[in-house]
Amino acid sequence: MGLENLLKDYLNYLEIEKNRTLETRENYEHYLNTFLASAKVRDPEEITDRIVRNFRLTLARKNIKKITQNYYVIALRNFLKYLVKRDIKTLSPDKVELPKVSRAEIETLEYEDLERLLKAPKGRDPRSLRDRAILETLFSTGLRLSELCALNRYLDLKRGEISVRGKGGKLRLVFISDRAKGAIKEYLQGRTCEPN
16 A cells, blocks of 8 residues: 555544544644655655655755654654554654754743733723633643633632543643632622623
8 A cells, every 4th residue: 555545544533533623623734745755755665764864864854844844754763663563564653753843943931921911801891800810721721722721610719620621532630729619709899790
């Protein structure tokens, strides 16, 4: 079976068996098609250490950030793992190392900037209270925006924890800080009652 057909099978596997989103599938398709176009290989056995190194060199010379280069390499490694799992002869995924990302490339907010961001919603109107509750909850829990939007309307704030269904349908527990709980309570108290 040619690489193009194997790639289609792999992308279907990601979507169906691994329960990845359509966006993830499209990203992987882009990364792997970029690799196949660069490598000019048609058979899994043709993927070699040298071809992967040349591809990585091509990415680096395009001035693509290391963190973005990692996405391409991760997609390639996972594709190779899938092939090996199906007993298809190809390069061992263990031979493909991820590029090291320097700490300087990972941007974090300074404490003062974070505080300024959290205090940006001013006022006591429902919108400001809502925005403050959202920001405090995102920072406190590390939730993705989609996970925040999917939260149950009625939270048990006394417990200080929430069960969240994340990427791939995986369930995890996140903890809410006292500050976030306070912001949520303020929002709920300040919000006008909605009709039933």
